[in-house]
Amino acid sequence: MDERTQGKWIAYVENLGHGHYGKIKLVTQKHLDENLPAIGEIKSPHDANYIVLAVNAHADLLAACEEVSVMCLGEPMNVGTLAKVKAAIAKATT
Secondary structure, eight states: OOOSOOSOEEEEEEEEETTEEEEEEEEEHHHHHTTOOOSEEESOHHHHHHHHHHHHHHHHHHHHHHHHHHHHTTSOOOHHHHHHHHHHHHHHHO
């Protein structure tokens, strides 16, 4: 069972008012709506954006890799490429 928080992740910058901003928090809309604590805080906006992009792309990338893996079974294909796809699937699902 997948116990991760579902939904699109956001790098939310805490607004302290008067033009001041606090920490960058990793949240979903559910965190904001229900005033739940952030899953983490990041100092670098570049790192926060990278994490959010990777997490939000995870399901789509995994589905594409799985589809390619199934399509290539029994087909003549570069064995090395198929091995990389299968390794990426294994890494994303463990």
